[in-house]
Amino acid sequence: MPVAYPFSAVVGLDDLRTALLLTAVNPAIGGVLVRGEKGTAKSTAVRALAGLLPELDAIAQCRFACDPVLPDAECPDGPHPAGVAVRTRRATLVELPVGATEDRVVGTLDIQRALTDGVKAYEPGLLATAHRGLLYVDEVNLLPDHLVDLLLDAAAMGRAHVERDGVSVKHAARFLLVGTMNPEEGEPRPQLVDRFGLVVSVGAPTEPAARAEVVRRRLAYDADPDGFASRWSDADATLAKRIEAARKRLPAVVLPDRELDRIARVCLAYGVDGLRADIVVARAALTLAAWHERTEVTADEVREAARLALPHRRRRDPLDPPGADEQALEDALRSADEALGDPGSAAPEDGPGSGGPDGRPDGRDGPRDRGPGDDDPGGGGAPHPAEDASSTRPATAPGTPYRPKAITLPKTGQRAHTGRRSPAYAARGRVVGARLPRERGAPMHLPATLRAAAARGSRTVHRGDLREAVRVGREGNLVLFVVDASGSMAARKRMRTVKTAVLSLLRDAYQRRDRVGMITFRGAGADEVLPPTSSHEVGVARLAELRTGGRTPLAAGLRAAATTLRTERRRDPRRRPLLVLVTDGRATAGPDPLAVVAELGGTAAVVVDCEAGPVRLGLARRLARALDGDCIPLDALSAGALRQAA
Structure with a gap:
């Protein structure tokens, strides 16, 4: 397996690097959503982060990576008595593909044990594998809605609750959640964006020197991945030690009432909905103080946390233009400063990667083809030939x-794309029945398959007993x-x-x-x-x-x-x-x-x-x-x- 690109070698993307490091220190912030056009190193930075996460001790025979010091009391592989074998390993990086099934994400009945031993057992899914590690979802805006709901519920509660195929299981699922998306392929639901703690927009460097450095480092990595990684190993090791030290320092950091008041005033002035924004800003500010080796949160940490946690929470309508309303945020910060008698907030830093992509909203590369009326500032186009x-x-x-x-739409379609409009037969959705398989690789309806075998009086499942689940969901x-x-x-x-x-x-x-x-x-x-x-x-x-x-x-x-x-x-x-x-x-x-x-x-x-x-x-x-x-x-x-x- 090739060595991952070093985190320290990523050029620019200051806001993204800061957000990823903060969530590595404190996963309770709620994860990071990274917005950016194609080719802006989103996936490279996320995969590189996994190499910085501290090693962890896990119970050797536990499929859910239980902590030997505080094992999960409801672990399906438990109870874990004292003195069990312990192994040390790197934090797991789990990549959730867009085409993943619900069974693969949350787990399902262990078919092998059901057929060979006749027992009901649980086979863990990706949420269990990601416990105490990093769960990465590329193109999270294209993930089916029902999987998004499962994912966010588990991330919010720190537990996965599985009720399917006669299996009832609860297990710990605490992970660092990172999603990336390209806005050209459609915006995610506002509810999804709000559940991420921090949202960062990234774009390609606009300076020739920075672009040339990106290409130079990438070519060097492609030519000799091991040698390139070794040249950056000391810088990555320093970041990894700093993450571990900040984790230990975090519980002792204090959030003064004055700064908590500042957070509440900023969120009110900025017009966010609910209280999730206040909580995320507070957690991010505490984590920033720990990262900066401070014992108490200051106004600087609050301002920096607000710029990472608030801009995506102000949208009032799903079709409002996405992105940060920087002036409104600066006004909110200034208003809080004035109310607290502070001299005023500093201007935001203009660092590489701090701004969003400079692309057209319809995703076309380059400027739009100019029509005969494009010189008109009204934007409505020129008259047709038959009119003046x-x-x-x-x-x-x-x-x-x-x-x-x-x-x-009338009738029931054959869903090719997840949506919420019309009923459609699909590979995912509500199970409405079972039938003989119509194609290879179709999702199996296990209870119906076992019933078909039992009806023949056999303890062995034959090909003719296989049944396919018939599901009805919603299509776009x-x-x-x-x-x-x-x-x-x-x-x-x-x-x-x-x-x-x-x-x-x-x-x-x-x-x-x-x-x-x-x-x-x-x-x-x-x-x-x-x-x-x-x-x-x-x-x-x-x-x-x-x-x-x-x-x-x-x-x-x-x-x-x-x-x-x-x-x-x-x-x-x-x-x-x-x-x-x-x-x-x-x-x-x-x-x-x-x-x-x-x-x-x-x-x-x-x-x-x-x-x-x-x-x-x-x-x-x-x-x-x-x-x-x-x-x-x-x-x-x-x-x-x-x-x-x-």
């Missing part, structure tokens, strides 16, 4: 979004918005209502873990303003920039939607689409929209009818009938109105 600039109205800001009910869908941006929608109050409705549905799609796309039509044609993506924030930005004006080419919008859906079906045939058409039903340019409905191929659809005024043509309702979908008046698009949609 005077017919285009400025962008209207949406109002406050509301919470709609979920639009659930592709939600494609087709929005009328023509002049008939241009009345400011009406367009504000339309944008608010679309924004509300975008937020719902984010919470349901859907992919989203957006097509607008006006003037002479239709534009795909947002190709299908998991970055919902881009949809919010494009919606805010949307201008109106010109004629209404409704058929062009439907044809553009059909083209996008055909492309997405070839790319991802198992993700079911939902079409959300927002229109006033007026078609003043192009062919009859009813004539192109067949091109959509039976896609599940909802038509949001924006028609207003004393004279109504009713085309939106006829479109909904042709699409075999529901038609919802815009004014009725409320939480109750979407319950029966689609």
Whole structure:
């Protein structure tokens, strides 16, 4: 096995290095979430940290690495009497892959012992292996929601509770939790981000000298990993000793009432939700004091802890832009200083790795391709050929979004992507039955398999006895918005209502873990303003920039939607689409929209009818009938109105 890249050899990334070292000293902080674009050494730094963790003593015959001094009273391998054999080993680094199953994470029935000895025994999972070590989750934002919940519950309680396949087990699961993610692949749930103690954004170095040094060290490591590691071994050994010393010093560090008051004032001024932020800042400040060899927390530790623990906790809406609001945090720190009579907080240090990645929110490399209207500061694009600039109205800001009910697709799909919208048969989820296996490697339903063997009166399981578990979970869908941006929608109050409705549905799609796309039509044609993506924030930005004006080419919008859906079906045939058409039903340019409905191929659809005024043509309702979908008046698009949609 190749030697890991040395932690001390990582160039820059000061905030990340600080956060990882703090959690190594005090895992009770709650772990670290590392946000950054691809190729920014996130995984390298995390794997290097494992080499700094102090060695630990564990009971030799215990699969759960019980501490011989304070063994777990509920350990499944216990009780452990005094004088048992003890072994010393390095802390374990466990990497949790995105495709891990629930059985592999929490453990399950020991099939070998069940079949050979006829006894019910527990086989530990990855949470047991990670006990007293480091659990690393790469691409944590792509981890299925049910695994995230299991992981965070265990990290918060320090114990794993397993109830499955007739097995009831509790065991200790205290580990240093580190997750990494690329924001280009979608944002994680706010609840997930809040459960991490510290969140750090990293980016590639912006100075040529620093970038050259990164490449120089990496080439040296690739050429001779052992030799490169040996050159940095003294620096890593110094950090490892400092971690161990800080751990011993931590219980004696004092948090004065004045600094505790400062923490409470900063959290209140910054507008965080709940009390988790206060607790995490206090723990991080205590750990920083221990790291700096102090016996008492000072204002400097509070400020540094706040900058690592608070910025990600201020988001009020799931679609607010992510990242630190540095000015708001500085204002909160200054407000606390003034209330306590201090001269004022120091400015934040500008160190390498302290800022977030300088990338586009939709994940495209480099600048966006410029269109004919990109020079316009309004951001809404130039008029279509069939209209002049005077017919285009400025962008209207949406109002406050509301919470709609979920639009659930009919029937039960075959889930290819974890989500929360529509029911789907899947490899994970609620077990609803058992059947003969349909493919090799399918998850086995052990109780049904054993019952099939028992029904034959045999103590041996044959191939014909095998049963596959049938599970139903929830899937994420592709939600494609087709929005009328023509002049008939241009009345400011009406367009504000339309944008608010679309924004509300975008937020719902984010919470349901859907992919989203957006097509607008006006003037002479239709534009795909947002190709299908998991970055919902881009949809919010494009919606805010949307201008109106010109004629209404409704058929062009439907044809553009059909083209996008055909492309997405070839790319991802198992993700079911939902079409959300927002229109006033007026078609003043192009062919009859009813004539192109067949091109959509039976896609599940909802038509949001924006028609207003004393004279109504009713085309939106006829479109909904042709699409075999529901038609919802815009004014009725409320939480109750979407319950029966689609």
